[in-house]
Amino acid sequence: MRLHTRVAGVRPEAQKVVLASGENIPFDFLVMATGAAPRLPNVPGLDNEGIFTLRNLADAFRIKRFIHERRARRAVAVGAGFVSLEMCEAFRGLGLETTVLESEARPVMRLPEDFSAKIVEELQANGVSFMSRVKVEGFDRSPGGIVIRTGNGTLEADLVLIAIGVVPEVKLAAEAGIALGRTGAIAVNDHQQTNVSFAYAAGDCCEACHRVSGTQVYIPLGDTANKQGRVAGANIGGQDVTFPGILGSQCFKVFGLEVASTGLNEEEARKAGLAAASATIQGVSRAHSYPGTKRLWLRLVADNESGRFLGAQAVGGEGVVARINILAGALAGGLSLEEVAYLDLAYAPPFSGSWDPIHIAAQQLLK
């Protein structure tokens, strides 16, 4: 294991990695695990002190130290995906005034509009300001902190977090002739093998096959990276292990709200050429009569023609991730909507009604 070692290039034809020091390291197998880098807006002033991105634990410690040492009081998060929203909770926990700036109309655009509205409500209920359709145009240093210039005027903050997504780190791979896919990430087969037979890739630098749409997608997530790494390692080690692909399952928690999804949303299903239909229900996390039961909203998407269940999105106070993961299990098995409507789930009042929100939503959509 060589830490703090920079790779300058890969020479597949010679089966060698060239270090920045000039040293050549021979290999039988190569694993590209170069990850992803935070996407940055193309605006001036990004190098001002107090502007951060968040990719790893070291970034988190840097932000925390900055807050304490500079006695930061005002945080602005640029972007409204899960990294930004989770950080808003942390900022509020440290007592910072917190504002989210989003260039789109609402947070987490993959969600139905009314689900995004629940997130905005939750942010506001917890003292986070949320501004949509605000384009950041640049950053300046001011005596009081950082001035954020936007298409709608200026804002001042002590700390800015830029969290508008990530881009795969593919420079080394591309220069070495390892093929990229249409998403721009490294293309791999179901053994995590690239077009160069002895070169594998795993994690946030590579694509994955979406089991519902059947297309190669770039949805970089930590749990997927772990699985891909295991599959690459097993195959290099001589086993024959297939990565079955992903379902696009993801979740996060923002204050008291769980947000989760799996499979395709209605728009994605249409783009995949499917006759998508959807239904949304409001349900409760436990039996109606059970103490502490909380409201949740669940949308199911299915193929009108084949009857196949395609995906689900949900938000709510509790039990949201649990439902989405049940539906991930259902998606993996290719269940029809009718099968979902009669799925035999373990039932007791502390955990659900005798008709779970999943059944109710599926029955609703079957109509």
Place this chain on the structure above:
Amino acid sequence: MRLHTRVAGVRPEAQKVVLASGENIPFDFLVMATGAAPRLPNVPGLDNEGIFTLRNLADAFRIKRFIHERRARRAVAVGAGFVSLEMCEAFRGLGLETTVLESEARPVMRLPEDFSAKIVEELQANGVSFMSRVKVEGFDRSPGGIVIRTGNGTLEADLVLIAIGVVPEVKLAAEAGIALGRTGAIAVNDHQQTNVSFAYAAGDCCEACHRVSGTQVYIPLGDTANKQGRVAGANIGGQDVTFPGILGSQCFKVFGLEVASTGLNEEEARKAGLAAASATIQGVSRAHSYPGTKRLWLRLVADNESGRFLGAQAVGGEGVVARINILAGALAGGLSLEEVAYLDLAYAPPFSGSWDPIHIAAQQLLK
């Protein structure tokens, strides 16, 4: 809707129901929804005051009233299934000394032995005495309350709950020539239709097809009853709706412990002629580092020959039912153990580690 009306018999050949009053009621379709009755031990003294069974809300109110009016202080539950254990929590909540008597070696015999031990620990930690291998031989009235005679001596209580299971109410059906299955419950096809074409059955009086073993089983549960009723009604109404069968999913909560299972346990799988293997892991409900994470134990069962995932059992402080229901989704789709090991679940630290206990258990069993 005619309440408080007793049916004396069914005459399928005449398509008439005969009431106890002698009145005949003609029908085009018949639904047998006679439910189940508490199983009773074949011992003397069951008619003593203070001995209860629990099937419905009225029973619960009767028990509660008895406790208050007689100032009951000592409860004994006979049997250690989920009804008994849930009631123990209620008894303790009302401040009663509570003892469970079980004739078998441990509670919830379907569970692995070490999982039953967790239940006993949880009962004892909450002040419930648990005695196994104790056979109840009869009940007597004493000046102080009820004397319970057992093979191991006597116990005194103010209140006894008998909860040793249920038997399907099939007398009317059997007398009418409606066929029973091998389990003793009414036999139905996947449209909830009995052998008499215009007679349907739903709920605790009838069998269901177990999707994993492919056999007809008697596992009477409220959520299954609801689904079967809906299927029967839809088919009578002219639709063509299939009940896909059950997976044997069930759960309950006893104090701070969740207990759940789906599919087959190892012994059931062997009895179904499958080459069953199992692995048990100890995991945690959320990410290791996340505040409030709790321990859970998960056992997976798979077919050694086909690699098919067959069932799971789990106990723990949190997240147990959530995992079992994900695995119910996986069972419904007929996933292989390898697919379960790489199932794409929504991951965030408040909800699981990046490798969920499901993945860890499946990887363990794959070895």
